[in-house]
Amino acid sequence: xxxxxxxxxxxxxxxxxxxxxxxxxxxxxxxxxxxxxxxxxxxxxxxxxxxxxxxxxxxxxxxxxxxxxxxxxxxxxxxxxxxxxxxxxxxxxxxxxxxxxxxxxxxxxxxxxxxxxxxxxxxxxxxxxxxxxxxxxxxxxxxxxxxxxxxxxxxxxxxxxxxxxxxxxxxxxxxxxxxxxxxxxxxxxxxxxxxxxxxxxxxxxxxxxxxxxxxxxxxxxxxxxxxxxxxxxxxxxxxxxxxxxxxxxxxxxxxxxxxxxxxxxxxxxxxxxxxxxxxxxxxxxxxxxxxxxxxxxxxxxxxxxxxxxxxxxxxxxxxxxxxxxxxxxxxxxxxxxxxxxxxxxxx
RNA sequence: GUAUGACCGGCACUAGA
Numbered sequence: 200x201x202x203x204x205x206x207x208x209x210x211x212x213x214x215x216x217x218x219x220x221x222x223x224x225x226x227x228x229x230x231x232x233x234x235x236x237x238x239x240x241x242x243x244x245x246x247x248x249x250x251x252x253x254x255x256x257x258x259x260x261x262x263x264x265x266x267x268x269x270x271x272x273x274x275x276x277x278x279x280x281x282x283x284x285x286x287x288x289x290x291x292x293x294x295x296x297x298x299x300x301x302x303x304x305x306x307x308x309x310x311x312x313x314x315x316x317x318x319x320x321x322x323x324x325x326x327x328x329x330x331x332x333x334x335x336x337x338x339x340x341x342x343x344x345x346x347x348x349x350x351x352x353x354x355x356x357x358x359x360x361x362x363x364x365x366x367x368x369x370x371x372x373x374x375x376x377x378x379x380x381x382x383x384x385x386x387x388x389x390x391x392x393x394x395x396x397x398x399x400x401x402x403x404x405x406x407x408x409x410x411x412x413x414x415x416x417x418x419x420x421x422x423x424x425x426x427x428x429x430x431x432x433x434x435x436x437x438x439x440x441x442x443x444x445x446x447x448x449x450x451x452x453x454x455x456x457x458x459x460x461x462x463x464x465x466x467x468x469x470x471x472x473x474x475x476x477x478x479x480x481x482x483x484x485x486x487x488x489x490x491x492x493x494x495x496x497x498x499x500x501x502x503x504x505x506x507x508x509x510x511x512x513x514x515x516x517x518x519x520x521x522x523x524x525x526x527x528x529x530x531x532x533x534x535x536x537x538x539x540x541x542x543x544x545x546x
Numbered sequence: 547g548u549a550u551g552a553c554c555g556g557c558a559c560u561a562g563a
Binding site: 236239240243246270271272273274275277278281301302303304305306307308309310313336337338339340341342343344345371372373374375376377378379380381406407408409410411412413414415441442443444445446447448449450476477478479480481482483484485488511512513514515516517519520546 | 553560561
């Protein structure tokens with residue numbers, strides 16, 4: 200059993216889900232009884248690969264062979280249904296469960312409702328969970344809090360934080376980061392900074408995500424020297440500067456009209472081995488286009504393709520807008536067709 | 547070994563008004 204599940208693990212970790220599944224069905228059935236651990240491994244693989252349909256097939260398969268999926272397997276399926284935006288199926292699946300739930304069962308559902316901006320349903324569902332005798336966790340509350348903040352419902356968010364604390368929870372680094380990000384995005388960067396300091400005084404060393412949230416906020420508020428100071432702290436603290444941090448900084452520079460600085464920073468960033476994503480290119484292309492430098496944007500678009508970086512829907516939106524504004528309709532139409540060829544749906 | 551592990555929440559880009 201240990202050998203078999205270990206082997207499956209290796210296959211799954213290597214991204215060879217189908218091979219793992221085949222092994223489980225065709226070989227292991229004869230050698231050892233396929234057990235929950237083995238099915239869990241395979242379902243985990245398919246879910247992580249976004250192959251929710253296959254994952255569900257595996258679950259039906261194990262049921263057919265007389266093995267009941269356990270709650271971890273249900274949790275994996277629900278998580279993946281939520282992640283793929285399939286809330287209807289996620290709740291339908293949830294409704295079929297007749298076993299004891301864990302917080303991994305309901306938290307992804309709450310989070311998905313919040314992400315879909317369906318806050319009233321998120322609160323309603325949480326209430327139902329409580330009525331069934333389960334207790335929300337800090338994760339549940341952080342999802343709700345984050346949803347409220349992203350909708351600009353700051354007052355309700357602050358009330359919720361008080362409630363959470365009153366219930367005896369100690370805010371953790373993720374909750375703090377959500378609050379910092381929310382405040383910054385609502386234009387309350389000052390208060391975001393305060394929360395950042397509060398977080399530290401509570402003994403949490405900010406991680407890369409917390410730093411990014413604050414730096415992004417400062418850059419959007421065009422508080423560039425402050426952003427630089429925080430960035431230096433980030434480096435000192437040994438955080439890994441991700442492409443997201445770089446992109447936030449580039450975007451801030453572009454939107455502050457500092458195109459030249461942005462481009463120099465971009466080059467320095469690439470020199471350091473930072474790999475640009477489509478968002479990075481989008482930020483620069485939009486910056487150039489907003490300054491009327493269409494040809495530079497076209498050049499960046501080309502460079503993005505050359506580097507094997509797939510343009511996204513936003514990339515095309517940016518280029519099409521730029522070309523239309525420059526009255527280059529034929530070229531705009533050319534990009535539009537390329538976009539369709541990539542099976543991107545115009546929004 | 548009423549242990550342990552696996553599954554949950556936070557960060558970057560585009561239009562119009």
